Amino acid sequence: MSETRSIFSGAGAPYADSDGALPQGPYASAGPxxxxxxxxxxxxxxxxxxxxxxxxxxxxxxxxxxxNGTLLEGARDPHTETWWRSCAKPFQVMxxxxxxxxxxxxxxxxxxxxxxxxxxxxxxxxxxxxxMLAGIGLEEGDLACGAHEPLSxxxxxxxxxxxxxxxxxxxxxxxxxxxxxxxxxxxxxxxxGYEQASHAVQRAALETVAVWAxxxxxxxxxxxxxxxxxxFSLPLANMALSYARLAHASTHGDEASRRILQAMTxxxxxxxxxxxxxxxxxxxxxxxxxxxVGAEGVHTFAIIDRGIGFALKVEDGSQRAQFxxxxxxxxxxxxxxxxxxxxxxxxxxxxxxxxxxxxVGEVFVSTAPLGAYGRA
Amino acid sequence: MSETRSIFSGAGAPYADSDGALPQGPYASAGPxxxxxxxxxxxxxxxxxxxxxxxxxxxxxxxxxxxNGTLLEGARDPHTETWWRSCAKPFQVMxxxxxxxxxxxxxxxxxxxxxxxxxxxxxxxxxxxxxMLAGIGLEEGDLACGAHEPLSxxxxxxxxxxxxxxxxxxxxxxxxxxxxxxxxxxxxxxxxGYEQASHAVQRAALETVAVWAxxxxxxxxxxxxxxxxxxFSLPLANMALSYARLAHASTHGDEASRRILQAMTxxxxxxxxxxxxxxxxxxxxxxxxxxxVGAEGVHTFAIIDRGIGFALKVEDGSQRAQFxxxxxxxxxxxxxxxxxxxxxxxxxxxxxxxxxxxxVGEVFVSTAPLGAYGRA
Numbered sequence: 001m002s003e004t005r006s007i008f009s010g011a012g013a014p015y016a017d018s019d020g021a022l023p024q025g026p027y028a029s030a031g032p033x034x035x036x037x038x039x040x041x042x043x044x045x046x047x048x049x050x051x052x053x054x055x056x057x058x059x060x061x062x063x064x065x066x067x068n069g070t071l072l073e074g075a076r077d078p079h080t081e082t083w084w085r086s087c088a089k090p091f092q093v094m095x096x097x098x099x100x101x102x103x104x105x106x107x108x109x110x111x112x113x114x115x116x117x118x119x120x121x122x123x124x125x126x127x128x129x130x131x132m133l134a135g136i137g138l139e140e141g142d143l144a145c146g147a148h149e150p151l152s153x154x155x156x157x158x159x160x161x162x163x164x165x166x167x168x169x170x171x172x173x174x175x176x177x178x179x180x181x182x183x184x185x186x187x188x189x190x191x192x193g194y195e196q197a198s199h200a201v202q203r204a205a206l207e208t209v210a211v212w213a214x215x216x217x218x219x220x221x222x223x224x225x226x227x228x229x230x231x232f233s234l235p236l237a238n239m240a241l242s243y244a245r246l247a248h249a250s251t252h253g254d255e256a257s258r259r260i261l262q263a264m265t266x267x268x269x270x271x272x273x274x275x276x277x278x279x280x281x282x283x284x285x286x287x288x289x290x291x292x293v294g295a296e297g298v299h300t301f302a303i304i305d306r307g308i309g310f311a312l313k314v315e316d317g318s319q320r321a322q323f324x325x326x327x328x329x330x331x332x333x334x335x336x337x338x339x340x341x342x343x344x345x346x347x348x349x350x351x352x353x354x355x356x357x358x359x360v361g362e363v364f365v366s367t368a369p370l371g372a373y374g375r376a
Numbered sequence: 377m378s379e380t381r382s383i384f385s386g387a388g389a390p391y392a393d394s395d396g397a398l399p400q401g402p403y404a405s406a407g408p409x410x411x412x413x414x415x416x417x418x419x420x421x422x423x424x425x426x427x428x429x430x431x432x433x434x435x436x437x438x439x440x441x442x443x444n445g446t447l448l449e450g451a452r453d454p455h456t457e458t459w460w461r462s463c464a465k466p467f468q469v470m471x472x473x474x475x476x477x478x479x480x481x482x483x484x485x486x487x488x489x490x491x492x493x494x495x496x497x498x499x500x501x502x503x504x505x506x507x508m509l510a511g512i513g514l515e516e517g518d519l520a521c522g523a524h525e526p527l528s529x530x531x532x533x534x535x536x537x538x539x540x541x542x543x544x545x546x547x548x549x550x551x552x553x554x555x556x557x558x559x560x561x562x563x564x565x566x567x568x569g570y571e572q573a574s575h576a577v578q579r580a581a582l583e584t585v586a587v588w589a590x591x592x593x594x595x596x597x598x599x600x601x602x603x604x605x606x607x608f609s610l611p612l613a614n615m616a617l618s619y620a621r622l623a624h625a626s627t628h629g630d631e632a633s634r635r636i637l638q639a640m641t642x643x644x645x646x647x648x649x650x651x652x653x654x655x656x657x658x659x660x661x662x663x664x665x666x667x668x669v670g671a672e673g674v675h676t677f678a679i680i681d682r683g684i685g686f687a688l689k690v691e692d693g694s695q696r697a698q699f700x701x702x703x704x705x706x707x708x709x710x711x712x713x714x715x716x717x718x719x720x721x722x723x724x725x726x727x728x729x730x731x732x733x734x735x736v737g738e739v740f741v742s743t744a745p746l747g748a749y750g751r752a
Contacts (some may be wrong), residue, residue: 056693222427
């Protein structure tokens, strides 16, 4: 994809961090990306064995793409279109960052990390979301998302022990919503209805996703996400391209990209929570991998210094396969520390135990079909 | 499969209900079954939509077989081999029933239903399991299964409120284990080690499964189940045949089959629990459908008066797809009441809602691939 190679060819390209100039960043004029066939193919399915044969199998589709738009590798169908869910968050907050909104609000890395988060609803997350709203003169009731039980076990336990009520601030997307409300306030747009696809905040989010994904916005599917705002449907390869570009741009002078990735990788707890996979991964790997979970088995991540983006979808939406597949892909690209820390080994090498505590099977990446011999 | 047609051709065939004579029942000498190609094929995959397109897809393999061994219908691979898990319970208890053990123990339908159960660990289940053990001079500690949180929400809540400790009696298989211990006692075999594949109780269970499934026992795979006893691997078509034969035999003079199915269908609560699918189904359908869940997406069931058996496996092991697929198959064979009672409509017609309570998608049986348009 040579049309994107020239983006960073001139040193110190003029990216303005304020409303108006180059609002979508370095890829704003790069045009649609057409992928060549994958350089390599692999199987990334995750199987569960019992007694050495495969009892269940999760099919995994995946794409690995570099910032030039080269499809380095595909698993099953790397062009499968699916809903990007929470993996889009870095791009949904980007217009606020790029327009100088963070400075005008006095927000720093904590607020930015929470805006990109699928957080665990722990007190730390809730407090930041609440203060973000307070800073723009709003409150919980202005959030368009509904309440749901905190995603992290610690969040659920602390809420129960506190006797406090469950609020919309506990919604894993409350940081994203607070940032969307802030963007509406700064634009002078109504905050009521900010979740509608026709609102300026959501139109800018769609345009941002389209630019970084290398797609015309009209080719991106729209529906309603779990938290009530628009959700985007696009091919896995374009999701991977977005993260590859974000990584590459962050190390090549694009300040908005750098700040978003720096916030996420330096505050893994705020992006997830005490028992959340992305948190565990980013804490173990350090600042060179950004990783973002989405619902229904979608995941997008990048190795930052190499500008390589990854996107995968577990066809059946299962988390049981999702994290194992993420780790397998990162391992293939030398994106994991060696030896693997215990916190990740628990996820990467999963053992099936029965109620007597005996190991009766394993969960791992394999090509074996149902009923076939797995590994001893 | 004409070799099984003659089994019931002579009226009043001599089935002995005591040790020795025809210990495996009417199919003991029927020999291995070879299936002809399926008469019909269908897709039984379950998809989850968002905004009218398919977000996730669960592949479902299935077989529909009659008591003569005719493969009436297949979905994907009806000969897929997988672990039968808890669906084997009616056959694991059959040697006890057929040998006259129930009478010798003074056990009735409650004990028999619990022996066939994957129960919810509710007080009623625990009390029967405990009394079964007491009746043979044993106690919780003699169970080879481990303890696990009660499967039903009510069971978990009542245990928590009671302040009592979690025991092996709460294990969903405790009734099966108590019946296996009873069989060991009646045989004069050691109760210690009854869970080992080499124990007489487990050898008889394997032989029973083999006879009813129409397979040589050596072709049935063995491993360790979630509760510590042997688990059986066999093709879906043979699972379906077993249940078809069980249903047919129960209405054609085989007293052991009749008693097992009568216990299960007349005590749905004991076979499952207050919020368990099989219970909900059998309560709604009446006494003509027997239905048994297994872990990892396997399910076996039968329409009793027609002698039709069904087996399905959700390839990825998900319950989200499993119950929807069971209902779709039963509906196709007119095995469900019309109109569908609310308790089943909740399962059959599943709506995906976001945290705002808005409907954003559906869960239903469809041929559509990922990313394709589902239904509005």
